[in-house]
Amino acid sequence: MTGESLSALALSVRVAILATAINTIVGVPLAYLLARRRFRGRAALDVLVTLPLVLPPTVTGYYLIVVLGRRGWLGAPLYAATGWSIAFTWYAAVVAATVMALPLLVRTARAAIESVDRDLERAAHTLGRSEWQTAMEVTLPLARNGIVAGLVLAFARALGEFGATLMLAGNIPGRTTTVPLAIYTAVQTGETGDALALVALLTGLSCVVLIVAGRLGARAT
Amino acid sequence: MATRSRRLALVIVSVLAAMIAGDAAAATSRELVVSVAISLKEAMEELGRQFEASHGGVKVRYNFGASGQLAQQIEAGAPVDVFVSAGKAEMDRLEKKALVTEHDRRAFARNVLTVVRPADSPIDLVRAEDLLEKRVARVVIGDPRTVPAGRYAEESLRALGLWERLRPKLIFAENVRQALDYVSRGEVDAGFVYVTDVTTRSGRVKEAFRPPDDTYGPIVSPAAVVKGTKQPALANAFLDWLTGPDGRAVLARFGFLSPPAGTR
Secondary structure, rough: HHHHHHHHHHHHHHHHHHHHHHHHHHHHHHHHHHOOOOOOHHHHHHHHHHHHHHHOOOOOOOHHHHHHHOOOOHHHHHHHHOOOOOOOOOHHHHHHHHHHHHHHHHHHHHHHHOOHHHHHHHHHHHHHOOHHHHHHHHHHOOOOOHHHHHHHHHHHHHHOOOOOHHHHHOOOEEEEEOOOHHHHHHHHHHOOOHHHHHHHHHHHHHHHHHHHHHHHHHHHO | HHHHHHHHHHHHHHHHEEEEEEHHHHOOOEEEEEEEEEEHHHHHHHHHHHHHHHHEEEEEEEEEEEEHHHHHHHHHHOEEEEEEEEHHHHHHHHHOOOHHHHHHHEEEEEEOOOEEEEEEOOOOOOOHHHHHOOOOOOOOEEEOOOOHHHHHHHHHHHHOOHHHHHHHHEEEEEOEEEHHHHOOOOOOEEEOOOOOOOOHOOOOOEEOOOOHHHHHOEEEEEEEEEOOOOHHHHHHHHHHHOOHHHHHHHHOOOOEOOOOOOOO
């Protein structure tokens, strides 16, 4: 593999790990909220989180530009204050991967949390545990396999993100070119050998991820 | 229940059959597929309209993209009748692979490189060296591997001795119109495009300066009939139209210059 392919691989792994870490911090509480709490706007939140799963990635990418671009709702004040913008940096690839992977984690983890026996939670309550303690000591440990399966799927999705990444982060060799973008460019320019190596690599990795997620899912039930 | 689902199945099957039949009917009318460098989009659409009007029953279909991407599609066997490239190198590559023939290839236009900035940008750029300024954070060019405008930009920046120093600021676009779009959205501070691109976004981008024309090019655009076309006569007629007085008039209206005499 060429240096460019290797740097794409290194970037993809870095982006996927970070996106998965952010998903753990944001996605697990979200999944818990959606599974166990009834509050105003719950349905809307559910739709918002799930949208990237059904929207074309380019549409998600467009929204990200509208929000985070130099003239975006958040991007413009940030640029005015710091002279820095997230678009076309590798952070943009992390943002895109995080948003695209979030629904996979939230939906899987939510189903796992919902399948936890509520009587066990009530028992913890009667024994004087707060909701936070119950969640940490009872609910989440019991839903662990489902949550980990969701994280594995989110990692795979983050590793393979293409459309939204291309729109927000661009395709800058050595800086924002992830493996899927490198494959796209390699095919566009006729460098088939390089593309093949990366294609094989991503296919293998995805198979491993699916097997792991499947085993965890089987143990969860 | 059983009759209902059977009726539903019948409806689905007839819809699918109608779709397939419709597609087959569309394919039998005289259709010309033209792969066009995206910098020529508006001019070629206008040219195609006139061509259709004077050739009854002919429908021109376009496939827009960066010249390098289009050439790659043709190498991969895309069913294209005519290739209209922005750059010469892409056509040379196809000719070397015997996918277009020297005989059916013609230069039809010449273009000029320019540097644009967002219309409301406070940064005043008057020459290439200004791009090195600290206030200029990002400069977009087409990806030189697939976009002729990007390749000419690289050529010019190298000739000016600025390429290596500008590299950290450079962003590569998929095609020249995407480069223009990045500038018009204000995501970047400057971008290299063709002078003919500027008018398509005249309100939102401003021409800053033109790189010295002895640092690149000349940018000569060739068109050719693609080998394996099922309509060689029609494809050749299109090429004649493009390089004839009608085509030249349209191209001139959109700001394209005539190709230097003797180029192909």
